[in-house]
Amino acid sequence: QKEVEQNSGPLSVPEGAIASLNCTYSDRGSQSFFWYRQYSGKSPELIMSIYSNGDKEDGRFTAQLNKASQYVSLLIRDSQPSDSATYLCAVNRDDKIIFGKGTRLHILP
Amino acid sequence: GAGVSQSPSNKVTEKGKDVELRCDPISGHTALYWYRQSLGQGLEFLIYFQGNSAPDKSGLPSDRFSAERTGGSVSTLTIQRTQQEDSAVYLCASSRTGALGTGELFFGEGSRLTVL
Numbered sequence: 001q002k003e004v005e006q007n008s009g010p011l012s013v014p015e016g017a018i019a020s021l022n023c024t025y026s027d028r029g030s031q032s033f034f035w036y037r038q039y040s041g042k043s044p045e046l047i048m049s050i051y052s053n054g055d056k057e058d059g060r061f062t063a064q065l066n067k068a069s070q071y072v073s074l075l076i077r078d079s080q081p082s083d084s085a086t087y088l089c090a091v092n093r094d095d096k097i098i099f100g101k102g103t104r105l106h107i108l109p
Numbered sequence: 110g111a112g113v114s115q116s117p118s119n120k121v122t123e124k125g126k127d128v129e130l131r132c133d134p135i136s137g138h139t140a141l142y143w144y145r146q147s148l149g150q151g152l153e154f155l156i157y158f159q160g161n162s163a164p165d166k167s168g169l170p171s172d173r174f175s176a177e178r179t180g181g182s183v184s185t186l187t188i189q190r191t192q193q194e195d196s197a198v199y200l201c202a203s204s205r206t207g208a209l210g211t212g213e214l215f216f217g218e219g220s221r222l223t224v225l
Contacts (some may be wrong), residue, residue: 006151032212043200043216044152088151095207096142096165097214101151 003027006089012106019028020074021103023089026070032092033065035074038102039085048074079107111135115201115217122191123225130186130220132148142204142214143176143186147197155199158184159207191224198222 005024005079013019021035031053035082050056050072056106063065066094086102114133122128134141139160144152154168158178169175173191178184188195198221202214 034212036214041220043212046213047218049212092212094165095140095159096154096157097212098154099144099152 003015003093003098004089004091006087006100006103008101009104010106011103012108013079014108015079015080015081019079019083019105019107021074021076021087021089021105023072023074023100024070025072025089025091027091027093028070030091030093032097033063033072034090035061035063035072036088036090036099038088039084044088046057049104076105081107081109082109110165113201113215113217114205115213115220117220118204119163119220119221119223121225125190127187127189128191128222130199130201130222132184132203132217133184134182134184134201135215136182137203138203138205138215139181140204140207141178141184142202143158143184144200144202145197146200146219152200155186165179172183191222196222196224 003026035048037047038044048063050065056063059075064073084107086104088102089100090097116131141158143155146152156176157165173189176186198219200219201217204214
């Protein structure tokens with residue numbers, strides 16, 4: 001089992017709809033969870049971090065964590081064309097950060 | 110500048126040559142990572158430095174890869190006897206804390222390596 005698993009996509013979502021991105025991880029000891037966004041040809045940038053079970057909201061973004069199921073998700077409300085990018089899930093393994101392969105999201109105008 | 114600086118931005122080399130990639134992290138950041146990203150793929154962890162601790166080299170794909178970090182600041186990733194499968198973008202990132210802190214990584218623009 002890969003350490004951090006994501007569906008590679010592409011995930012196509014109409015503009016204005018909710019985009020739902022999912023991630024599972026294998027290390028039950030992981031405590032820190034992150035979503036990074038990467039535009040084509042650019043470097044990743046952090047958009048959300050979450051450390052406790054439940055939901056964390058920041059503007060149009062909501063991160064959800066379920067440690068029992070080893071599952072992290074990212075919801076993007078009112079999707080905009082500018083949200084089209086690859087979304088990388090990342091978790092800590094000990095003191096370092098490991099990334100999944102990313103999900104390509106395409107917002108349809 | 111205030112961000113993570115990497116050089117060179119592009120490097121084309123011949124198979125079998127050695128290459129050095131440089132990363133200058135944000136001042137005061139104790140954590141420094143190297144990742145590799147092949148075309149259309151995610152970030153593959155290579156090596157992690159945290160302060161004065163011994164680096165975590167568990168992600169280095171072979172003994173042709175090595176990295177050092179001098180004075181807790183600038184880092185150099187060296188690839189010896191390059192192979193075509195080494196072609197990728199090599200990303201450096203730094204963080205104020207380790208992953209159990211805020212964990213926010215600030216990435217450089219990457220060094221694109223092409224091995225002919």
